[in-house]
Amino acid sequence: MVTVNENYLKLRGSYLFSEIGRRVNTFAAEHPDKKVIRLGIGDVTQPLAPAIIKALHEAVDEMGAAETFRGYAPDLGYEFLRKTISEQDYKARGCQIEADEIFVSDGAKSDSGNIQEIFGADNRIAVCDPVYPVYVDTNVMAGRTGSFDEEKGLWSDVIYMPCTAQNGFAPELPAKTPDLIYLCFPNNPTGAVVTKAVLQEWVDYANKNGAVIIYDAAYEAYISEDNIPHSIYECEGARECAIELHSFSKNAGFTGLRLGYTVIPKDLKRQGVMLHSLWARRHGTKYNGAPYIVQRAGEAVYSEEGKKQVTAQVAAYMKNASYILDGLKAAGYTVSGGVNAPYIWMKTPDGMDSWEFFDHLLKTANVVGTPGAGFGPSGEGYFRLTAFGKYEDTVEAIERIKRM
Ligand code: MLT
Numbered sequence: 001m002v003t004v005n006e007n008y009l010k011l012r013g014s015y016l017f018s019e020i021g022r023r024v025n026t027f028a029a030e031h032p033d034k035k036v037i038r039l040g041i042g043d044v045t046q047p048l049a050p051a052i053i054k055a056l057h058e059a060v061d062e063m064g065a066a067e068t069f070r071g072y073a074p075d076l077g078y079e080f081l082r083k084t085i086s087e088q089d090y091k092a093r094g095c096q097i098e099a100d101e102i103f104v105s106d107g108a109k110s111d112s113g114n115i116q117e118i119f120g121a122d123n124r125i126a127v128c129d130p131v132y133p134v135y136v137d138t139n140v141m142a143g144r145t146g147s148f149d150e151e152k153g154l155w156s157d158v159i160y161m162p163c164t165a166q167n168g169f170a171p172e173l174p175a176k177t178p179d180l181i182y183l184c185f186p187n188n189p190t191g192a193v194v195t196k197a198v199l200q201e202w203v204d205y206a207n208k209n210g211a212v213i214i215y216d217a218a219y220e221a222y223i224s225e226d227n228i229p230h231s232i233y234e235c236e237g238a239r240e241c242a243i244e245l246h247s248f249s250k251n252a253g254f255t256g257l258r259l260g261y262t263v264i265p266k267d268l269k270r271q272g273v274m275l276h277s278l279w280a281r282r283h284g285t286k287y288n289g290a291p292y293i294v295q296r297a298g299e300a301v302y303s304e305e306g307k308k309q310v311t312a313q314v315a316a317y318m319k320n321a322s323y324i325l326d327g328l329k330a331a332g333y334t335v336s337g338g339v340n341a342p343y344i345w346m347k348t349p350d351g352m353d354s355w356e357f358f359d360h361l362l363k364t365a366n367v368v369g370t371p372g373a374g375f376g377p378s379g380e381g382y383f384r385l386t387a388f389g390k391y392e393d394t395v396e397a398i399e400r401i402k403r404m
Helices: 006-010 016-030 052-063 079-093 108-118 133-140 196-209 275-286 292-301 304-330 353-363 391-403
Strands: 102-105 125-129 159-163 181-182 212-216 242-247 260-264 336-337 343-347 381-384
Touching: 006 133, 016 353, 052 292, 052 304, 079 102, 079 260, 079 292, 102 108, 102 275, 108 133, 108 212, 108 242, 108 260, 108 275, 125 133, 181 196, 196 212, 260 275, 292 304, 304 336, 304 343, 304 391, 353 391
Parallel strands: 125 159, 125 181, 181 212, 212 242
Antiparallel strands: 102 260, 242 260, 336 343, 343 381
């Protein structure tokens, strides 16, 4: 008899952004006259930059000619892209990451979900609370999280690192030693960052305890302050303990195109095994790579024109972030984030819980955000707004919130 993977039955409700989508669609269907402004999921709204579109067109034409047609991509991704990443994202910052330590993929969401597969089922994970739900849910699917405590909203076998107003939304080193530590800076959902000195403490901690850090750097392009690391490999010893995930979604608008990459340095070994070779084996077996045309589009992000254009897009989103931050502060809300990240983390007013505030905001202002509780129990009482909307919509949303 066929049995199902019972770990899936342990998952809580539906995926956070699917649940939000469901509630918003119901509201919109019931109120077709209302203009709903969506500042919930962190999905970009600006069209792809001209340099990227040009590269896509050229690559499409290549695929239509016998001499330049490409079939399956190389396992790790095309060298033209991996070399560019190695030079511009790493060597230019003084980080020794080679092209053959980079694995090109269809995005950081899949990589952050799949990477746990190369680790033992008995590994103990540590996550920030609140946290991007993919890290926890994929470990639930793998049977690594134990049982769920409904009252506390916590998994028995997960080490939670609360990120609260008291610690500036930055996790403290956990009391129990984990095997895998998920970190994301600039942080989703709180928008918090850590300095290089603080990140160095995590690297030292991981090396001392034999742990591996899975470092999600998807929002790195939004860093505006000095002394905030763009990559964990800026820290000494990170090549021996860290895997880094990158996305082209947020810096270059690839949410619909799909492209990302993961770095596994060859110095990162556990039980004498190079994690690089395990991930390479997985890539070779389960994946045929991001499309050639999309990898060419990714290369264009690093061209002189491309860099200028995507930098301008990021600046436009950060203009939204400032508008949200300043507007909500002026209206008396307690807010943080939004300086080195496209997310603004606000305290819900009048002791409302975060789903209650979600419904209230949707009904009263027709604005969609993301309830903090969806990211974990320490997110309760908080709410996330994204800066990825259109400027006019962002302004209108904040004006509506001010009038509430
Ligand atoms: C978010 O809103 O948290 C992100 O857009 C989700 C994602 O990148 O998968």
